[in-house]
Amino acid sequence: MEDLRKKLLTCEERLTYLSHIKAGDEWGNIAGLRENLLTLRDSFYDLAPEKITTKVKSLEEGLHFLETRCEENLTPMERVRIVRSPLRFSLKDILENVYEDYTELGGAEETNIDPSMVAAKANILRRAKNKNFTQQVMVIGQEKGHGEEYRNGGSCKPWGNEKALRYMQVAQTEGIPIHFYIFTPGSFPIEDYPGAAQQIARNIYTMTKLRVPLISMISEGGSGGAEAIGLSDFRLMCSHGYYSVISPEGAAAIEGKIREGGKVPAELIESCAERLHITARDNLKLGTIDRIIEENPLGAKHDDFSFFKKLRYEVMRATDEVVLKTKSLRAFRAYELKLEKSGESVMDEPQIDISWDLNEDEIKRLLQRRSKKYRQMAKDSYGGRTANLTSFMQRLKNNTSKAYYSFRYDILRSQQKQVKQVIKDVSGESSVFFKQLTAPFSAAYDFIIRKTDGKNVKLPVSGGYGDALEFGDTYTSPLANEDRTVTCPNSEKYGCKDLWVPDLYGEFCGVCENCGHHFPLEYQWYLKHLLDRNSIREFNRTISAGNPLSSPGFEKRLQEAIRKTKRHSAIITLEARVMGVEIVIAMLYSNFRNGTVGAAEGEKFAQACEKAKLKRRPFLAYIHTTGGIRIQEGTLGVVQMPKCTMAVREYVDSGGLYIVVYDNNSYAGPVASFLGCSHYQFAIRSSRIGFAGPRVIRETTGSDIPPDYHSARNALKRGHIQGIWDRRDFRRNLHKALHTMGGRNLYYR
Amino acid sequence: MKEKVLIANRGEIAIRIAEACQSLGLDFVLVYTGADEDSEHVRRYLDSKSNKNRAWRISNYTDPNDILSVADYTKCTAIHPGYGFFSEDFRFARRVTIRNRPLTFIGPKWEVIKDLGDKINTKRVANKLGIPTIPGTDAPIYNEIEAEAIAENILEKQEIQGIAEPSVLVKAAAGGGGMGIEEVLQPEQFRRVYRQIQNYAKRQFGDGGVLIEQCLRDYNHLEVQLVCSRHNERVYFGTRNCTIQSTGRQKRVEAAPGFDSSCFSYDFDPDDVLNKIVQYSLKLADHVKYDNVGTWEWIVARDGSPYLLEVNTRIQVENDVSARISYLKKKHPNLIREQIRLALGDKMGYSQKKIKFKGACIELRVVAEDTRRGFQPWIGTISRFDFPRHDWSAVYTHVPFDRPYVIPSDYDPNLALAIVWGADVDEAKERGRRFLNEVVIEGENGKGEPILTNIPYLKDNIDNLLRF
Amino acid sequence: MDDSYVNEILAQYRADPYGYVDSHTIHTGSINFYVKKDEKVEGVSGEWRHISGTKLYSLHREGNDKPVFSRSSGIVSSIRTDLEGKFVEAGEKVITIRYPLKKREIIEKILRRVLVPFKAPERAKYFFSLDIQSRIDKFGHRSVAVKPGDEILTMSLMKRDTPIYYQGEPGIIHSVYFQPGITMEQDEPLIGICPAEKLPVIQKVINRVKAEWE
The missing domain is CATH 3.90.226.10 (2-enoyl-CoA Hydratase; Chain A, domain 1)
Known part of the structure; x- marks a missing residue:
């Protein structure tokens, strides 16, 4: 009996979840099922156990049917709702279930500079040759919680992002990888120091050259807030998550030109969510993420332990990949081969012992790869790029230019004679190393000297338009061509007189002569x-x-x-x-x-x-x-x-x-x-x-x-x-x- | 089309312009602010009961928008700016002339106002024409070494001339009104002062440009009155001497002609110097194609060397001082009337030869102020006000004779301009004293204290006229 | 101050519990009204007084149509509709707004008779001295104490600024009656000073009005 009650309760939970995803009971037979469920619950003790069993069973079947249909045709907006469900797994769930052990840094629960940003030192367990190793990582991510108000839905304050930055730097000092978990609808838009925008900018700027492997996982990637901890060497994304430039509601309000406080039609939000290409699959196609982690149907919840196991495997594998690629391509191939051998048991952790420490050269390669990765992003998303041949010529020119400019300003800066002397001295050495170094130098030097002699050497400036x-000769703003006056917005405060437009936009450069207000x-x-x-x-x-x-x-x-x-x-x-x-x-x-x-x-x-x-x-x-x-x-x-x-x-x-x-x-x-x-x-x-x-x-x-x-x-x-x-x-x-x-x-x- | 003039000024000049318009048979409109409601320039022309009123209340004499909107509404065709306010504002003149409904600006064309309004530019043009200006730079200096060389040069020249205390002035080029000016007596001091002024200029005006010129001490301040037409005709109406000024360069006593041998034994031939500055003034006016009334301000050192100071591209308060020593067909001309007539496009109708100069004239500016306390303005109510009437005097005032008048606190407390003239300077001086003795001004302020005026000061200064 | 005095004043305001605000044209131009007589209008609102009130009229001058908004909420009690579409001079009274007096205003009006006034020595424009102004900006004027000899105001007269030193009982600046840059008549009170020992009396009046005025 108790067992049946629990089953019934679970059914109710599933039904509520489903209706949350569908934003109401209108879809499919949700309403019917709910009615059945309510009658069953109300008459639970009046019916015979057998009857209840069958009824629960048919309820479960009905639910399963609906869930499957729902999963098959999940719309982007439904994914958004999945992500926003309080039942969805949060960072704390990951810390508890993916990592062996962890220590939260810079705050605990509500007592925190910003409870929506969590940083923790964590150990992750690796088994190789039947031995256990733990590897340290820094975990940083937004904590949405499961409905607690103080988590602010994972919307970080500027100082929350600042905290994230601080612990990124700790990880850099200690030379351990960082695992970022992105669970944010966007950053909290306040300007108080350090400032929402300015702090995110600082985070991104630091992350570009952070000297440790960076792995990120996106569940809810809301624009700027996501980027605050999103720049990484490997970007994972949950299959039911979303990653978007703006919330679908926000986009719809702009698109539909909805007045503030006005109601945005649900269909418009739905279609905006579609247009924004926010799903994991969309993003993989766009090249903005590297791999998708499959979740359970209708998304992983806080108690889906199989998902956490998979997640553990995926973040380890991603970290391994990033690390190995800095070592050599061959090492990475061998690793992949081993993974293939282990065959179906992909779900198990790779039984390989890989150190996540990097030496100087490897760090250099890590940063180079990161730079290249971002440089390539969205390469195919604009028009009018130069044709292949010209771009080749451009590259060629750039290379020459590089030599030119480094000579022009590094070497020629000091006295030319001196430079000549240095090169001569250096060339005098018989060492192969020096020869290699000086050969292009001398050539370029000659090239520049010839140029400064005034011979017709064309300067390598970028060409075209x-x-x-x-x-x-004279430029006056076209705004000035009108015989009328305008009121300065500060006129009440500073008593500015109305400004005559030809004066204002001409001689005054668009500045109120009285208060200094700048007109655009x-x-x-x-x-x-x-x-x-x-x-x-x-x-x-x-x-x-x-x-x-x-x-x-x-x-x-x-x-x-x-x-x-x-x-x-x-x-x-x-x-x-x-x-x-x-x-x-x-x-x-x-x-x-x-x-x-x-x-x-x-x-x-x-x-x-x-x-x-x-x-x-x-x-x-x-x-x-x-x-x-x-x-x-x-x-x-x-x-x-x-x-x-x-x-x-x-x-x-x-x-x-x-x-x-x-x-x-x-x-x-x-x-x-x-x-x-x-x-x-x-x-x-x-x-x-x-x-x-x-x-x-x-x-x-x-x-x-x-x-x-x-x-x-x-x-x-x-x-x-x-x-x-x-x-x-x-x-x-x-x-x-x-x-x-x-x-x-x-x-x- | 019949011309109609908007008088964009207040006080006595508004009345003088209105009367000049009437004598030319021109219709006109006045403007006033709430604070001036009791002024004679308003009362005389305000008939608020009918729609034919000639005085319109505006927010401020310095708001061009109100002035132009009244001009448009009352269908005026020209604007007379008087002196002060918009009289030397080239932007106002430009706007008046180039707007969709253009009006005639009664004054020189705006380009001239702009060019001559810039003192540095005036100096440069004058130098180019060989017109003497105060020795020094005619462009901002930014370089310390260059500046020092110039300063040394100026000091040296003064020594050669035997000037007792050679000195130079260092000025912020972008400054004005006495701000950012320092005197240097010793070459060793120069660098320190230069840097100080340069920093001040950078901070205050965002431009570290500095001007350096000789500091003149013992001099007379002269003015040349020019009248020009739009048809390339230029004449002068003599010279004036305005050396006596209150603090803040407010003129209080002015006389014509510029020098007179009966007052002082000059080290130079006064007629020769006066003629020189007149000819120089005309030369510059010709060069810039000056086309209305204007005053050329000159400094004449004790040895008689003249230096052009600046050009006032407007009718001056003291224009009548020149008129009272001038005769056209045996009558005193009215320069404001001439100004309006010529601005509206008339030809001059006479040549320099027809203008005869005779006698002397003194202007006394009666102001409610405490001359012993830094010319501090006096505020209160005038209860009785009267002037003697003579055929050798004229009075221009906006203060009513028939009712008490509260001096408005928003503007300068000028009460009246008194002009006296005579066959020679001595007679004019004598009449001036007599006039001042006959003036009646009574009034008191909020504390019950009697009115303070500068009449004693004026009396004291009549003797000092035209002297070094 | 005795109660009967306060009673008398209160009775006076009960008889006519309204304040009147006149709107004068700020400059010339042709006028167009946007409200009618007896119409209800809103004043400035918003936490930062950044939402303007009802548009009363507009003045069209030199190609600029300048709207004029109501500063206080109330009823349009008089309006010069005869001027509609016509050219008006500056400073013309065109609209009067009647509004029910608020407690704060009643108190202010009563206090005006109780506080120690510091009067305008001349008909001139007044500004707080830089030091006092910065203290007011920082702490609010009720927290600024003055004593004889303090430079509290700058009098702007005939283009000259003269410092004004406080004379009278020391106390805090309780009320400010002038607006910077607006000409004040001679002997008009500029500020109301509350000496420390009078504070309880004033508090009593305030409480009384608060209790009795609804």
Whole structure:
């Protein structure tokens, strides 16, 4: 009898779970089953045991039927609901069931700097040749809990992400791998120090070159929050999880232009979830993850022990793979062969003893592989890339350029005579090693000397679409061509008079003469007033934004943006001079899809970093406006965050100077990665910088924010940026910055 | 089309412009602020009961939007800025002229206001034309070594000239109004002062440019009154001397002509110097194609060397001082009337030869202020106000004679301009004293204290006119 | 202060428990009204007073249509509809809003007769001195104590700024009656100072009004 009661209870649980996935009882025969179940429960003691047994059995069968149907046709939105179920396994369940033993760090349960982020030192058990070994790893991940309020649903505060960063660095010090577990709907969008966006940016920046193997597993990968601990050498994803650029509800609210507080139709959310390509299979296809871990039908719950066993196998195998690939390809092949031999028993741990320690060379290879992995991401998701032959020529040219620039600035910096002497001295040595070293050196040196003699040697500058950005001698904003006045938004506070538009947008450079408020200006104004006359050379103009996920209706909007701006992406990359100093600039601008970043923008940004690195130019990211990651590109957009940050990191590590200047509005993904990671961030007056806009903040945190919450002034107060620049002083300040900040390896140092 | 003038100013000048318009047969409109409601310039033209009122209440004399909206609504075709406020604001002049419903700006064309409004630029142009300016730089200096060489050079030249205490001024190029100026007497001090000013300029104006020029001490301050038309005609209406100024360079006493041998025995030929500065002024005016009234300000050192200081591209408060020593067909001209007429496109109608100069004239600015306490403005109510009437004097005021008047605290406490003239300087001085003795001003402030005016100060200074 | 005095004042406000706010045009322009007589209007609201009130009228001048919003909630008690669509001068009274007085305002009005006033020495514009202003910004004006000789205000008169030193009983700045940059008539109270020993009396009045006024 007791047994039957338990079975009945389980049935009820399963039914509730099913109706949670289906968001109601309307689907299939859920309602009927529920009715049966309720009558059975109410009349449990009135019926004969046999009768109950049959009834329970038929109930179980009915349930099983429904569950199977449901699993067969799981929609993306249903997966989202599975992931959000309080029954789903959480990080604590993993720590208890996958690892042998663990010690939580930086807080315990509710007593915690941020209970939604858990860090733990854990041991994982490995059996080889019938012996047991334990291996240490650092486990870091969001803890959703099973409905506890203080876990905040795995939505981390900025200091939670900061905690994660701290323990990543501990792992690096100790030389142990890190296992990241991603269970987050997104980061908590508050600006308090260290700041949601800025902290995520710092995490990504650090992870790009963290000197230990990084393995991540995604159950719920909500955009920026996921990236805070998501950059890794091997990305696993649970079969029923989701990984997305934005919550389907958020996407639907944008897509349907739903007013705040208004109801978003369920069908729209459903179709948005579809369009965003958020499932494990989608992501594997897009190349944003490396492998899928199969879960039980309808997703693994906190008590599905077989799943934990599988998970243990998968994370160990992933760690082994990462480690082995740094050693040699042959070692990795042998490992795979062994795995194959063990045949069906894939579920067992590999019976191989592999040390997860890496030596210096291996770490170097680890980082190289990581760099390459991210550099390749979303490579096929934009249009207008140069044809194979030209790109080969480009590579060739780049290689020559590299030699050229390293000579030009490393060697020629000192006296030419001296250099000649050194080379002669070195060449005098008979050692083969020195010969190898000096041979290309001398050749390149000759090449440069010939060039400086004024013979017709063409400088290896990147070619193509030269002077497309040049304007006539005077540039006045087209906004100035109207005889009318406008009210300064601060007029009540500071008594500003109405401004006459031709004065405002002409001579005043869009600045209120009384209070200094900056009215927005088009990006062309900056090109004209920031950069030296006739110094602009745009590159990669043809790389064009695409619609890689074939998002319905997006193609048309994209074409509209192209027609309107006569450009192919939301970013302009160019080389130019600022008061005589050659710099590389990447500029996100508002007119093209609100300056959102997708695969094309990311690629252009990364290439700009590479160009700046190659030519030893300072690198300026001027953000006229960015609305975040382009949601129509799904996770292909999201991976631009680590991809571009990787490019930035490599540029900065090479001794460059990376300056970010925000203008107008800069929000979300880009700020939380390749912009926010800059050591030198400035804002133009009256601009706004932040992670999420006011509406998203209200909707996720439930509280309102003051109107100036994201103002540059507050960003400066919170320590997110280093200074606020007046637009009219931009050029002068930038020039000063170029000379006073960073960059041991810049060409003019 | 019949012209209609909007008078964008207050006080006595608004009245003078209105009267000039009336004498030209032009319709006109005035504006005023709430604080000026009791001013004569409003009361005389305000008839709030009918719709024909000529005075319109605006928020502020410095809000171009209100002024232009009244101009449009009342169908004005021209704007007279008076002095102060918008008179030398090239942006206002530009806006008035290039807006969709353009108006005539009664003043020089905006390009000229812009070019001559920039003192450094004026100096550069003058130097190019061979017009003497105060020895020193005519462009901002950014380099310390260069600056030092210039300073040494200026000091040396003063020594050669036998100047008692040679010194140079170091100024922030972007500054003005006496801020960021330091004097250097010893070459050794220069570097320290230069750096100090440069840092100040960088901090304050974002530009470290510095100007260096000779510091002149013993000098007279002269003005040349030019009147030009839109048709390339340029004449002058003599010179004035405004050496006596209150602190903050507010003029209180001014006289014409610029020098007179009866007052002082100059080390130079005064007529020759006056003629020189007039000719130089005309030369610059010709060069920039100056096309309305303007005043060329000059410094004349004790040895008679003139230096161009700046150009005021507007009608000046003291214009009538020049008019009262000038005769056109045996009558005093009215320069405001000339200004309006010429700005609206008239031809001059006479040449320099027709302008005769005779006698002397003194202007006394009566201000409610405490001359012994740094010319601090006095605030209160005027209960009785009267001036003598003579055929050798004129009074311009917005203070009513027939009712008490509260001095508005928003503006300068100027009460009246008194002009007296005579056959020679001595007579003018004598009449000036007599005039001041006959003036009646009574009033008291909130504490019951009697009104303070600068009349005693004016009396004391009449004797010092046109002297070194 | 005795109770009968307070009673008298309270009775006075009971008879006409309304406050009136006039809206004057801030500048010239042609006016268009967006409310009617007796219409209910909302004032500024929101935690940071960032949500503007009901749009009362707009002034169109030089191509700029400037909306004017109600600052207080209440009823439009008078409106110059005769001006609709016409050109108006600056400073024209166009709308009056009537609103029921709040407890806070009644208290403020009574306190105005109780606190030690510091009066305007001249008809001029006044600002708090930099030091006092920064303390007010930080702690709120009720936490700022003043004593004779303190430089508390800057008087802006004839383009000159003159420091004003406090004279009178020491105490805290309980009420502020002036707005920076707005001309105050001579002898108008600028601030109300509450000496320490008077605090209990004032508290009594406040409690009384709070209890009796609904």
